Amino acid sequence: MKEMNFTVGEGKGIISTLVSIVPFPIREFKPGLFPGTFHIEPCFDENNPVCIPIGESFHFVYIDAERGNLRVLDPSYDVCRAIVSDYNSAQLESGPTRHPGLFWLPGEWTAELIRKDKEASAKLEEIKKIQAEWFISLVRLGDDDWERSRQHQTISDTQRYAARSIDPTNKQNRQWIFVDPKNSVIAETSICPACGSDVLKTAVVCRYCKFVLDEDKYSQMKFAADIDLKAVVNRAR
Numbered sequence: 204m205k206e207m208n209f210t211v212g213e214g215k216g217i218i219s220t221l222v223s224i225v226p227f228p229i230r231e232f233k234p235g236l237f238p239g240t241f242h243i244e245p246c247f248d249e250n251n252p253v254c255i256p257i258g259e260s261f262h263f264v265y266i267d268a269e270r271g272n273l274r275v276l277d278p279s280y281d282v283c284r285a286i287v288s289d290y291n292s293a294q295l296e297s298g299p300t301r302h303p304g305l306f307w308l309p310g311e312w313t314a315e316l317i318r319k320d321k322e323a324s325a326k327l328e329e330i331k332k333i334q335a336e337w338f339i340s341l342v343r344l345g346d347d348d349w350e351r352s353r354q355h356q357t358i359s360d361t362q363r364y365a366a367r368s369i370d371p372t373n374k375q376n377r378q379w380i381f382v383d384p385k386n387s388v389i390a391e392t393s394i395c396p397a398c399g400s401d402v403l404k405t406a407v408v409c410r411y412c413k414f415v416l417d418e419d420k421y422s423q424m425k426f427a428a429d430i431d432l433k434a435v436v437n438r439a440r
Contacts, residue, residue: 219279220312221255221286222327224304224334227364231286236260236277241286249304249331251314257283257307283307295361296340304334338365349379376403 229243246253257279263272291302317323345362358379366380373380393404397414407420415421
């Protein structure tokens, strides 16, 4: 059987570049495509994106028993487009205006060339904002999931990456984020004796069941319900 090849483009048209500012490794597998496994290292500096040149791939199309398989060439831009689209759309909380910082450019690029090129650098800045919105959305979802379940297994590693990216020292004291204790301070917690929930050791009242945790401090506090509203109105007059 004679194999048929379709050749697309010449010179730089044969190469496209995957560009990533995603702070964790990416692995994409395209069954039936040769080569079909693509690894992208994590990016730790958004101004110095990881750039992976991608060449042409190919796949086989079965015709019939007599003629066998047809070898079809997949141009680099189709391969890059599929990798970016499939990966970004598959992520939690991903959408048109918020998704991982993975994109592609036609031709062969490096981080330095992207910074020097007006259009490419503008695209990079746009992707930075899009990824930041994605991170914020992931962290909000993580906060909601934690409030409902108080279970670490409900939080994905991607959400923890996002939280570390937008709040590297854990200023919000999120209990579900794993951080380096040398570089951050996490508030100490205790267990509410009434409902068993995690609460801050400095808490006076459990935020979940309203059990009074520290009676001495509670007795010294004033709440809106304790105020004589009629007296306040008379003073205002």
